Amino acid sequence: MSEVLFPLPDVGEGLTEAEIVTWKVAVGDTVALNQPLCDIETAKATVELPSPYAGVIVALNGQPGDIIPVGDTLVTFDVAGAAPSASAPAEKKGDAPAREAVLVGYGVATDETVATRQHRRRGAVTPSTPAAPAPASSANGLAPRSTPPVRLYAKQHGIAIDSVRGTGPDGLITRQDVEAAISGVTAPRVSAPSGPSTTTRLSGYELAPWASGPAEERIPVRGVLRSMVDSMTKSAFTAPHAAVWLKVDATKTMELISSLKGRGAFATVRLSPLTVIAMAVCDGARHFPGINSSFDDAANEVVIRRSVNLGIAADTPRGLIVPNIKGADLLDLLSMARALNELVDVARSGTTTLAAMSNTTLTITNVGPMGVDAAMPILPPGTGGIVAVGQVAKTPWVVNDEIVVRHVVELCLSFDHRMIDGATASNFLAHVGRFLNDPAAALLAG
Amino acid sequence: MDEVPMIQLLNPEGERVSNSEYESSLSAAEILGLYRDMAIIRRLCNEATSLQRQGQLALWAPVQGQEAAQIGAGHALLPNDFTFPSYREHGIAWKRGIPPLDWLRLFRGVTMGGWDPLQYRHSNPTIVIGNQALNAVGYAMGIQRDGADEAVMTFFGDGGSSQGDIHEACVFAGVFNAPVVFFIQNNHWAISEPTTRQSRIPLFHRASGYGFPGVRVDGNDVLAVYEVTKRALDNARxxxxxxxxxxxxYRMGAHTTSDDPTRYRLEAELETWRHRDPLERVKSYLVRTHGEPQSTFDEIAADADHMALDLREGLLSLPDPAPLSMFDHVYTEPHPLIEAGRRELIDLGFGGEQ
Structure with a gap:
């Protein structure tokens, strides 16, 4: 066994890092010289990396979405019999000066240790800065776009050009924009605003508090956020969405949960309304398989799947991800609880694999814990239905012509109306409702 | 501008077409030789692209799609002619007899040039866009003054044609009637800028403004490029x-390995040009008209694969130059600023054993 390392090369003249987009090989694969290994995205381009060796993949460093510094090991190969001395790429030199990314033009950025170069290139971004949210419109290291007369005009009127929102082509700040700022239409910041000093998160990015953050903050679209941008945009503009709603008396569901909690094997798992709802959704799919379907554009066919890979939308520190439970329709309540617990723990720890997020057939998004009644979700691409679950709240409810207090939850099913008709969607959701209304009976019947 | 007539002798389907001004003078064996040249540079170019992606080259400018333009033009050159390329003329370098490893040394950053221009009568790649045309005209004017019967050819792209240097070169060439052929490879994209945004007229029409002939040839037709270039060089000589x-x-790949063409052009356009592939039409022609067996093409592919492996091995075993050698050939005589730079590098610890 002869192991060689493939450090991430600089594929674009002065780059410092790249994001892994997809792996095209797996550990244990035998690869040929120049066989595609992966796609990476740099600040300049998305490119395919061909294998520098013929051999066996020993290790892949990083998951899709991870940012790898240039020079760090990307792939470890076992090249038994090969002569690594001649073909080993240059090792990263530990004492080499830190690189500076070059994002424009040709040539490398200035190095201040060389006295003959005096100017720092404007477009150059030092590797240490992009991690933090960049202020205002200089997220890319460039000054906001405008023209010299407009800059002068703004300056003469005491307007900071980077506080003005550009409305021209490609965000160009025009004279009118500056005029609007002067007349207070866009209210450029004149004094520090007051507000809470707590930080919040948006799609995996920590936002500075209102009071101390910059006037405008820009977040690079990458990693989990980029996946969300891509999948939501794709889904919203390919699948015609329609939705049905249902309010359900889930009192018996809540009673079932409290009666099982801590008893026997259930003592080892976390039970919640979501556990029972997951069972209900799978049971609904068994009764109305049309809901567990997808649209195959290429073949112009509707694909019905008789196995549920139940996607669970999870709010994680890195943003929204939707891992799924494979073959969820085969699970009993205890197994479902275990599977959900594991899925959530893995998602929170940030170690969800690509495989765990692939081939979802039906999804649940649980917005109830955030304190809202209902949501109309967008389908993950390639799926036919997604059920949003609101909060379970004590509500006045009519039972036998009398108003009583019951635990009520609101469900919303969004569906791809290309192949799922309103009747199927309604029948499915009504079935889920009946399940939650009397879960013991449904589970025993299951 | 696609509708403007151009000289074509072999259409994309591999059928010979007649032209009132030009006819092909090449034998089937010579045409097969040109196919082989094109197949080899395409394969070597792909290897170079892979090597860049593997961290072994700093940059690479792919030639894929332009093989016929370069091999056809390169084939028309005589040994005493002199050529002034940009940085994408790997096919011309091949026809000038420059070893492929030498094309790559510049892109690996281990040399400032790559070969002796006088040995191959092919100048080093010019990275500054359009500058080579001025060098070419200057050399051509020198030929005039020597009274020699040589020609000069210079290569640039549609993007280069927008540069001031090209204009000046054309003005001087026209005024002095210099023996030079300006060879534009209109590959449709100046990095991300389409030709349609660079000129209101077909580029070859510009020649009339300088007072010399201009012609558009199907750059993916190696037979036509050869004949058109041969006549132009004969005229110059x-x-x-x-x-x-x-x-x-058409440039089928990226401008260089540093850009991502999917960000600025559409797949449909690429598909159109895939049907105009310069190699496929020659292959169709040789198979259909001359009964060339598939084994011939398999052998060429195998040869090219072999050369690609040799190229890889040669590149990986190139020694890194001593850091201080970068100062050696800037000026022929000592220069205080260069000397200061050298001393600074030594102070920073890059002096090595020297």
Missing amino acids: SGNGPSLIEAFT
Whole structure:
């Protein structure tokens, strides 16, 4: 066994890092010289990396979405019999000066240790800065776009050009924009605003508090956020969405949960309304398989799947991800609880694999814990239905012509109306409702 | 501008077409030789692209799609002619007999040039866009003064044609009737800027403004490129002055390995040009008209694969130059600023054993 390392090369003249987009090989694969290994995205381009060796993949460093510094090991190969001395790429030199990314033009950025170069290139971004949210419109290291007369005009009127929102082509700040700022239409910041000093998160990015953050903050679209941008945009503009709603008396569901909690094997798992709802959704799919379907554009066919890979939308520190439970329709309540617990723990720890997020057939998004009644979700691409679950709240409810207090939850099913008709969607959701209304009976019947 | 007539002798389907001004003078064996040249540079170019992606080259400028333009033009050159390329003329370098490893040394950053221009009569790649045309005209004017019967050819792209240097070069060439051929490979994209946004007229029409002939040739038709270039070079050698050839072609790959063409052009356009592939049409022609067996093409592919492996091995075993050697060939005589730079590098610890 002869192991060689493939450090991430600089594929674009002065780059410092790249994001892994997809792996095209797996550990244990035998690869040929120049066989595609992966796609990476740099600040300049998305490119395919061909294998520098013929051999066996020993290790892949990083998951899709991870940012790898240039020079760090990307792939470890076992090249038994090969002569690594001649073909080993240059090792990263530990004492080499830190690189500076070059994002424009040709040539490398200035190095201040060389006295003959005096100017720092404007477009150059030092590797240490992009991690933090960049202020205002200089997220890319460039000054906001405008023209010299407009800059002068703004300056003469005491307007900071980077506080003005550009409305021209490609965000160009025009004279009118500056005029609007002067007349207070866009209210450029004149004094520090007051507000809470707590930080919040948006799609995996920590936002500075209102009071101390910059006037405008820009977040690079990458990693989990980029996946969300891509999948939501794709889904919203390919699948015609329609939705049905249902309010359900889930009192018996809540009673079932409290009666099982801590008893026997259930003592080892976390039970919640979501556990029972997951069972209900799978049971609904068994009764109305049309809901567990997808649209195959290429073949112009509707694909019905008789196995549920139940996607669970999870709010994680890195943003929204939707891992799924494979073959969820085969699970009993205890197994479902275990599977959900594991899925959530893995998602929170940030170690969800690509495989765990692939081939979802039906999804649940649980917005109830955030304190809202209902949501109309967008389908993950390639799926036919997604059920949003609101909060379970004590509500006045009519039972036998009398108003009583019951635990009520609101469900919303969004569906791809290309192949799922309103009747199927309604029948499915009504079935889920009946399940939650009397879960013991449904589970025993299951 | 696609509708402007151009010289074509072999259409994309591999059928010979007649032209009132030009006819092919090449034998089937010579045409097969040109196919082999094109197949080899395509394969070597792909290897170089892979090597860049593997961290072994700093940059690479792919030639894929422009093989016929370069091999056809390169084939028309005589040994005493002199050529001034940009940085994408790997096919011309091949025809000038420069070892492929030498093309790559510049892109690996281990040399400032790559070969002796006088040995191969092919100048080093010019990275500054369009500058080589001025060098070419200067050299051509030198030939005039020597009274020699040589020609000069210079290569640039549609993007380069927008540069001031090209204009100046054309003005001088026209005024002095210099023996030079300006060879534009109109590959449709100046990095991300389409030709349609660079000129209101077909590029070869510009020649009339300088007072010399201009012609558009199907740049993906190696037979036509050869004949058109041969006549232009003959004219230059025989004192009939400069001319401009616009080889209408397409860059199938990225401008260089540093850009991502999917961000600025559409797949449909690429598909159109895939059907105009310069190699496929020659292969179709040789198979259909001359009964060339598939085994011939398999052998060529195998040869090319072998050469690609040799190229890889040669590149990986190139020694890194000593850091201080970068100062050696800037000026022929000592220069205080260069000396200061050298001393600074030594102070920073890059002096090595020297």
